[in-house]
Structure formats: C-alpha cells, structure tokens
Amino acid sequence: MQTMTEKILARASGKRSVSPGENVWANVDVLMTHDVCGPGTIGIFKREFGANAKVWNREKVVIIPDHYIFTSDDKCHRNVDILRQFVKEQDLPHYYDVGTERYKGVCHIALPEAGHTRPGEVLFGTDSHTCTAGAFNEFATGIGNTDAAFILGTGKLLVKVPPTMRFVFEGEFPPWVLAKDVILHIIGDIGVDGATYKAMEFAGEAVERLTMEERMTLCNMVIEGGGKNGIIEADETTFAYLRDRTTVPFNPVAPDPGASYVTTKVYDARTIEPTVAQPHSPDRRATARDLRDVRLTRAYIGSCTGGKLTDFVNAAQVMRGRKVAVDTFLVPATTEISQAIRTERLGGETLLSIFENAGCTISLDASCAACLGGPKDTFGRINGHEVCISTTNRNFPGRMGAKEGQVYLASPYTVAASAVTGRITDPREVLGDLEGAGS
Amino acid sequence: MSGAVIRGKVYVLGDNIDTDQIIPAQYLNLVPTIPEEYEKLGSYALCGVLDAPRFVPEGTIKTEYPLIVAGRNFGCGSSREHAPIAIGAAGGKAVVAESYARIFFRNCVATGELYPVETPNRLVDEFVTGDEGVLDLDAGTLTNGRTGSRFELRPLGDARPVIDAGGLFAYARQTGMISKNDHPDVREQVPLNRIVED
Numbered sequence: 001m002q003t004m005t006e007k008i009l010a011r012a013s014g015k016r017s018v019s020p021g022e023n024v025w026a027n028v029d030v031l032m033t034h035d036v037c038g039p040g041t042i043g044i045f046k047r048e049f050g051a052n053a054k055v056w057n058r059e060k061v062v063i064i065p066d067h068y069i070f071t072s073d074d075k076c077h078r079n080v081d082i083l084r085q086f087v088k089e090q091d092l093p094h095y096y097d098v099g100t101e102r103y104k105g106v107c108h109i110a111l112p113e114a115g116h117t118r119p120g121e122v123l124f125g126t127d128s129h130t131c132t133a134g135a136f137n138e139f140a141t142g143i144g145n146t147d148a149a150f151i152l153g154t155g156k157l158l159v160k161v162p163p164t165m166r167f168v169f170e171g172e173f174p175p176w177v178l179a180k181d182v183i184l185h186i187i188g189d190i191g192v193d194g195a196t197y198k199a200m201e202f203a204g205e206a207v208e209r210l211t212m213e214e215r216m217t218l219c220n221m222v223i224e225g226g227g228k229n230g231i232i233e234a235d236e237t238t239f240a241y242l243r244d245r246t247t248v249p250f251n252p253v254a255p256d257p258g259a260s261y262v263t264t265k266v267y268d269a270r271t272i273e274p275t276v277a278q279p280h281s282p283d284r285r286a287t288a289r290d291l292r293d294v295r296l297t298r299a300y301i302g303s304c305t306g307g308k309l310t311d312f313v314n315a316a317q318v319m320r321g322r323k324v325a326v327d328t329f330l331v332p333a334t335t336e337i338s339q340a341i342r343t344e345r346l347g348g349e350t351l352l353s354i355f356e357n358a359g360c361t362i363s364l365d366a367s368c369a370a371c372l373g374g375p376k377d378t379f380g381r382i383n384g385h386e387v388c389i390s391t392t393n394r395n396f397p398g399r400m401g402a403k404e405g406q407v408y409l410a411s412p413y414t415v416a417a418s419a420v421t422g423r424i425t426d427p428r429e430v431l432g433d434l435e436g437a438g439s
Numbered sequence: 440m441s442g443a444v445i446r447g448k449v450y451v452l453g454d455n456i457d458t459d460q461i462i463p464a465q466y467l468n469l470v471p472t473i474p475e476e477y478e479k480l481g482s483y484a485l486c487g488v489l490d491a492p493r494f495v496p497e498g499t500i501k502t503e504y505p506l507i508v509a510g511r512n513f514g515c516g517s518s519r520e521h522a523p524i525a526i527g528a529a530g531g532k533a534v535v536a537e538s539y540a541r542i543f544f545r546n547c548v549a550t551g552e553l554y555p556v557e558t559p560n561r562l563v564d565e566f567v568t569g570d571e572g573v574l575d576l577d578a579g580t581l582t583n584g585r586t587g588s589r590f591e592l593r594p595l596g597d598a599r600p601v602i603d604a605g606g607l608f609a610y611a612r613q614t615g616m617i618s619k620n621d622h623p624d625v626r627e628q629v630p631l632n633r634i635v636e637d
Contacts, residue, residue, distance in 0.1 A: 039470040039472075040472050127518055143542065143545070144518055144520035146550055150549075192515055193455075193538060372459070373464045374464055398459055399457075
C-alpha cells in the first residue's frame, strides 16, 4: 500500500516497498543543473573525484543555462563558459547552449519540452523549482551543489522518503480561476512551512481536467509550502504531451487504494477564487477582490511559474483590445514559447501584436529574467520602490531586485487584469463576469 | 569545522528568513568553489534582510557574529548552496532556529559550513543582537551571557559528525566510506545511510 512518491523511490532504490522516514539510496534518472549552480557543482565534482573524472552517465546529465544570460555581467558569461567547457570535456549530449539554436531558456520548462521529464523517474536539479516536473508523475526535487556533485560522480543520492499530503479538488474550477490561484490558495492554508519534508499529491476531477502546463504550475510552487516534491498521476493528458517529446520508455505509477497519507484535504473546486499572495510571503493570501484598493506601478509576466505559452494566451485573453495602465513586462520562459508568441493567434491577432497594442514591454529573450532579480541590467528587474503584481513564484523581500520593492503574486489572468486597471483586479471585473462570483 | 563550544556575539533574526535575504540573487554570479569568490559571498551574507544591522559591515568580509538565532523555517526558498556558504564564509558558525527549510538544512550538512541546530523554544524573544552567546554542542545548550539563561536544544544527531568533518565528502573520506583517490562506489557502503538526509 504505497503512495506514488513511495513507489518511485522504492523502484529507484531496488526495494519492493519503502516507508516515510526511511533513508534510501535512489538511483538518479536525470540530474539537471544550470548556469547559477552548475559551475559550483562542477568545481566540487572535480575537486572530489579528480580533474579527469567522468560523470556517471553522460545520457543522464542535462545542463540548461537559463538564469543570467542576457546581461553584460562578465562573471555570468564566465559561468556559461565553465558549463560549455565541462560539456566539451565530458562530451555531454544534453546541453542547450546560449547563442545557438539549441538554447531553450528556463530549465523547468525546457526539461519537459526536450523530453527529459518522464513518469516514474527520479529527477534531481540544482534548483528548488525542480519540483515542477512532478506534474509528469515523477519524483523531482531541488538539491544543492554538493549533492549534485555527488550524483555526477556516483549516480545516486541518499534521500529520506517523505510522507505524502494529499490535496483533492472535486468538481470543476470556475472560469477565470487558474492553477496559480489553486496553489496560492493551498499555500495560504498550510503556510510556507506547512509541507516541509513532505510530498504534496494533487488529485481529483478538477486536477484531472488541467492541461500539463497548468499541472506544472501546481507542482512548481510546492516548494513555497516547504514541500519536497509535488506529484500528479499520469493520464492521457500526460501521455499526449510526451508522445512527440520523448522516445525513452517510461513506467508511470499510481497510488494504491490503501496508500497512507499524513493529511488529506478535500476541496470543492468551485469555491476557489482569483487569489493573490501579498508582500513579502507566498502564504499571505487574499482574494484579488479584497485587494482592489492596492495601486500598482508595475506588472510582470514570466518565469517557470507564469511564463509558459498558456500563461501568455491567458494574459492575451484579458489584454486583447485593452491598454495597460502600468509598466508591464513580459518575458517568455523558453525560446519555443517566444516563437509561439509570434505565431499563435487569438481572434486573428498574434499574441505579440495583442501585447504590443496593449502597450506592454516585451522581451523575447527567454530566461529567468527578473523573477529572481539578478544582475542590475536584468530585463524587468525592480530597481526601486515599485509595487509589482507578478505571475512568478516568490515575493520575499528583494526577490525581484531592490528590497524596497513590493511583489504581489497572482495568476496570468489577474496580473493582466491588474495591468489594465493599474490596481489589483479580479479578472472577472475587467471581463464583466464578476456577477455570480458570489460577491 | 569542529569544536564543541562556540562563543561569541549573537545575531537575531525572525521567521521565514529566505535564501534571497541570506544571499540576494544578484550575487549568484559568484562561484563558491573559486576561493576569492567564496570570500566575496561571505561579504554579502544576510545583506538582503530588512530592517537589521549589517551581518557583515560594508567594506569588510567577516562578521562579528558567529551565532545566529532565528525563528521558524530558516533558509526557505531557493536551493542555492551559496546561502549556507555565504554565512560560513563570513565567519558564521551556527544557526539556532525553531525549524529549517529542508534544502537549506541539507546544504548546511553537505557543505559542513554551518551547524543548523533546532530549538524547541522561541529564542528570538530571549536574545537581542549583540548578546554574548555560548553554544555547547555536546551539552546541547545555548546560554545567553547577558541574562544568564540557558536553553536546551535538540540534538543534531547524525548530522553533527558530518559537519565536524567538514561536509559530506570529507566525512565520507574520513570514515573510509570512499577512499582518497578512487572514484567512490557507494553501492556497498551501507554506513553512509547513517547520514541524516533531511
């Protein structure tokens, strides 16, 4: 009787079953690193295993520069050079180099695009939002450089099996409510350390109806509740996404009917509203409606959480034929999304044209950009006393740059609606659909 | 790092001190394994904290506070190993907090930079920044030199010897789990299982 997370870790450690709290050596299917943590990881690998050591399996190492790419900062370029050199030395096939056609952008979205996220597998990454890949029914979590270097040399990592918290959403989410609202709602319920050391499993009819991109948003922010990993059962939606992306065979897991959970929370999906996290913590929850008096100076759409194609399609639905009232910065997560923004149409108009006509400032240079501040010249970075509403994942002090800045986290619908009005706005207000929302 | 007793000034912080406050992302262009960049990371340790005196005075690279006392969920947020490294590089030796974010705790142990000690009491109300503290890791106590109060802490358990040794790799070599020169093969090395994960 095991949960999905337990089944994956049992399989990865060659055991028939594992229990929460048990330490097991898990065989790693994919290790991902990027330009911020890759150089340090490589440094430790060489120091500990030797300058000429080889990685345990070149097919299982994925290196995706994405954080500090479009900057004049010399050290950032030096860091990408370190990755490049290592890839050459090790002859690694899965490298997505800057300045080439292979460049992708934000690792958590690039991983699935390139077919590196597969059901039943174990993925570690040197980035806390590696948990995004739990949407693909795998065990995926963030680690530090030292653990990553250990994996590079051995292909294994000691992990403690987490107990699982189950979140079930019955029924259907209302119109204009997105996965971002759902995860902000959950984090508001459990707090920023409510899932520490635990797995968060999402289930129920409303979750089953979500697209892969929306499921990724849900799993992406489990770390903001302290969670170790998020996970969702694989289904036709999962398989359809993977069909054109990977030829590697995979083996999904489903929870046993008698699996044991530390908590099970059942929600009526219809009760979820457009939700916002107030500065400076992702668990400072309010409804968008209750914050309608908050004046903004900026809006931001991007990142692994809110810079996927559906996020831009959703924003465009609100912005089409409207003008933004505050500086609104848009940056797609990956180059594939950049391309789609140029070509995808809504009502005969490309997304790019909709955003340009609305008065947005758009960078088609896919990267993490200002989600985590970054070098001073980063696109969209907060450099003063801005009040920003953002589709990103964290609103800690200084997260998007200057610590004087204030960041409100919200869904692409809510961010777009707020950009249009210049204050925090429930999207149903802009779209004339607030009646019947129970106000 | 080793030494059962750590004495010195205490730096007091609140709940949910996240890794962006510990080391703001603009400094993540520094690579911790490059010695001068390791030192530089230390100079920025905790510079993102709101409304607090600088942990490391501007223009210097070391802190006068070897001990940090904090509330819940210390080190939440990013997996950046730069966070415990920055505090350690600045001369911070231990954090005593009510709880830790999982990845930060593990990174403290893996790097050996910092002892992440848990307290069952809310010590942020018992200390002010600048108090003299005595952390006795063997006895599992933290004493406030100003008030004379002594507080019981939770044992570090299996994490302690790993940090004493200087981190995961140093511990594994010291205890013979992996040899100095060989490519380590952990498959048969059961004792490593004793290391606390998170």
